Amino acid sequence: QVHLVESGGGLVRAGESLRLSCAASGNILSINNIVWFRQAAGKQRELVAGLVSGGRTNYADSVKGRFTISRDNAKNTVYLQMNSLKPEDTAVYYCKADVLVVAGGTERWEFDLWGQGTQVTVSS
Numbered sequence: 371q372v373h374l375v376e377s378g379g380g381l382v383r384a385g386e387s388l389r390l391s392c393a394a395s396g397n398i399l400s401i402n403n404i405v406w407f408r409q410a411a412g413k414q415r416e417l418v419a420g421l422v423s424g425g426r427t428n429y430a431d432s433v434k435g436r437f438t439i440s441r442d443n444a445k446n447t448v449y450l451q452m453n454s455l456k457p458e459d460t461a462v463y464y465c466k467a468d469v470l471v472v473a474g475g476t477e478r479w480e481f482d483l484w485g486q487g488t489q490v491t492v493s494s
Contacts (some may be wrong), residue, residue, distance in 0.1 A: 372396035372471050372480050379463060379488030382455055386492075390450040391486055392465030398446040399477060400470040406439060406450045408461035408490075418463070419450060432458070455492045462487040 378390040392402055402423050409415040418438040420428045427439055436452040448465055466488045469480045 372398070372469050372483060373401075374465055374467060374469075374483050375483040376463065376465055376488040379395040380385075381491045381493065384492055386401045386455055387451070387453045388455065388490060390452065390463055390465075390469055390488060390490070392448040392450075392467070394446040394467070394483075396469075397472040398469055399472060401441065401443075401446060401448065402468045403471070404439065404441065404448045404465065404467045405467050406448075406463060406465055408475075418459035422449070437480050451489070456488075457492045457494045460491050462489050462491075470492045 376390060376392050378388060380388060380398055403418045406418040408418050409413045417434055418430050419437055420467045421439045421441060429437060438445060438456045439473050440449045459467055467483055469483055470477060471480055
């Protein structure tokens with residue numbers, strides 16, 4: 371069974387940095403269409419950053435220039451480097467991805483897998 375597990379959240383002060391990780395477990399061949407979302411208390415979930423096939427990235431306007439999405443294929447892990455954090459970045463952060471797995475000698479895509487989320491809290 372394939373899972374996405376986020377880590378790296380925590381409590382930091384404004385201006386500090388965090389790096390979130392999203393690790394895929396299982397017999398993974400590839401991770402594609404990676405997206406980081408966040409949801410603050412009482413607010414709708416919003417897209418933070420995406421990394422699609424071909425290496426194209428996109429970011430929410432609110433995080434451009436501060437956040438960077440990247441991947442380590444050897445580790446089947448996706449990262450979100452968050453610099454110059456602001457109190458308004460406080461939210462639960464989730465990763466979502468499509469994962470190519472091997473099971474029973476057969477390759478198949480698992481689409482739209484979600485992690486469990488990791489809390490980021492930024493104090494002023």
